[in-house]
Amino acid sequence: MIEVASSLGIFFFAALLEIGGGYLVWKWLRVDRGIIFGVMGGLILFSYGIIMTFQPAEFGKVYATYGGIFVVSSIIWGYWIDKKRPDRFEIIGSVIVLIGVAIMFYWPR
Template sequence: MIEVATSLGIFFFSALLEIGGGYLVWKWLRIDKRKIFGVIGGLILFSYGIVMTLQPAEFGKVYATYGGIFVVSSIIWGYWVDKKKPDKPEIIGSVVVLIGVAVMFYFPR
């Protein structure tokens, strides 16, 4: 159980890094135009790539699973940062994705 909690922590921390770094690059190129946003965003995105290597499985399985975590994390980011309340299809889709991730990555073999 501790391995699952650790793995989920890594996935959600990775999502925070990727979404946060991407947001800063987005802000740099589309909103603010200050280069510091791009530089910091790029460094955060780089650290996301490093953190993902802490997962215990092989690359393809880790990144496929991460895709589902990213979907859910993006909905949460939109709610907290962009103040966009998720609608019913987004919530249902997120639950479906999380079920798929749980089966794919954590189901005993």
């Protein structure tokens, strides 16, 4: 159980880095913020790539699983940062994605 919690922590921390870094680049290019936003976003995105190497599985499995974590994290980000409340279809889709993630990465083999 500790391995699962640790792995989930890495996934959600990586999602925070990727979404946060991407958000800063978005602000730089789409909302005309300063270049510092782009540089910081790029550095944060780079650190996301490093964090993902801490997962205990091979690349394809890690990134496929991370895709599901990213979906859920993006909806949470949208709610907290952009103040966009998810509709029922986004919530249902997120639950389905998380079930898929649990089966792909955590189901005993």
